[in-house]
């Protein structure tokens with residue numbers, strides 16, 4: 001641990017008081033009016049003092065070059081303070097030093113990730129949830145809109161209203177919930193209860209998925225005791241979608257060998273190229289064998305809101321479970337995923353949490369129309385039996401707020417616009433002789449590379465594109481990511497950020513061409 005810096009001393013200035021607390025003779029100083037060392041009032045002043053800095057940050061002026069690690073790390077890298085520095089020291093550190101150096105994923109030219117920073121109302125609702133609805137439970141407005149937001153999303157995404165859903169911390173947990181339901185389904189078919197007894201008696205479980213499946217699915221298999229190696233990786237067809245003929249072959253082979261097919265996993269827009277698996281056909285195979293059909297739409301599930309590609313998602317009523325992230329394309333604050341499931345009762349059996357003594361009475365409570373404690377299934381509420389959280393923030397408040405602000409049509413329009421941006425990138429990549437399109441976008445991701453005419457050496461082209469991406473990051477105007485498409489290193493632009501605009505599409509192409517020409521000449 002490096003020595004404490006001068007700046008640290010300026011922000012805390014308290015080291016000399018250490019002995020007072022160590023001796024146990026004096027309580028730490030308390031803010032006026034607070035029974036605790038932490039201030040519990042003055043919220044308006046505290047947040048108000050941060051708002052100008054937050055607003056300035058959200059304008060994303062300047063470039064990422066203004067945030068070298070050396071500018072902020074020494075301010076933070078300190079040992080645990082024995083005595084608190086007080087509210088103002090923390091607020092000023094936030095305001096003056098940290099906020100301006102924040103993560104610029106919401107930058108309008110940022111097209112790297114499938115998450116972004118929240119839109120304005122989503123951020124405001126997030127703060128509201130933290131203060132006013134500090135738990136999603138108990139029937140209160142936050143709880144009600146949390147449950148309402150789930151039902152709105154079930155409707156928006158075209159699921160039957162009999163499906164249930166629960167907010168999760170993200171796509172990882174939403175997939176874990178779906179895969180937990182799959183495990184329960186597979187066990188119950190054999191007269192077992194995997195949630196209660198584990199899966200020792202479940203013979204050789206197997207899960208079928210394409211190599212483009214996100215690694216959180218295999219991790220969920222690890223967590224659930226199915227094991228990561230139980231994955232049967234399907235080949236990709238010519239359109240980079242899971243090969244359904246091979247899926248049928250593998251299932252037949254596993255059944256003949258006495259293994260247990262637990263789940264077929266489809267991708268509703270993989271994170272690399274945004275390709276949607278042949279979901280209707282996969283669902284059909286699942287139905288034929290009564291295998292659970294889980295679909296990961298954490299990023300691309302929203303793509304179904306574009307009527308031009310909606311058919312690729314097939315009938316949502318044929319899915320058994322679905323993961324989708326409001327913290328991706330919906331631009332809700334990170335920490336907001338959603339698991340949707342066909343069978344709420346099975347899901348409850350998979351994730352039952354036995355009530356504690358303190359909890360029994362509340363769970364049995366009936367809604368008295370006024371202030372009844374969380375009465376399961378009545379009006380609002382939801383249940384902790386549908387996921388892995390118990391105490392949980394009111395994640396749905398921000399989702400409700402965004403949907404209320406922009407409506408279903410606002411979200412559809414965002415998805416169409418972003419899908420159009422990816423198509424525009426593809427069109428430019430096809431049109432420019434120095435660019436090569438590597439994946440034809442189905443949704444809002446386009447992968448391409450700079451390839452000077454006459455260059456054939458794959459390794460050399462990769463190196464050039466790595467150098468281009470490096471320079472792009474230094475410039476901080478156009479911020480795509482990289483991936484691999486087949487053997488090729490690709491520049492990957494992913495549009496989910498509500499701040500991305502048409503001009504950023506053109507800027508990205510111009511920046512890649514400009515840097516490519518310069519770096520290819522230097523080569």
Ligand SMILES: Cc1ncc(COP(=O)(O)O)c(C=O)c1O
Nearest residue numbers: 114170171172214216271298299
């Ligand atoms: C397709 C897909 N599934 C799952 C995940 C994991 O989601 P999260 O990061 O919200 O846990 C991601 C995140 O990138 C994703 O793109």
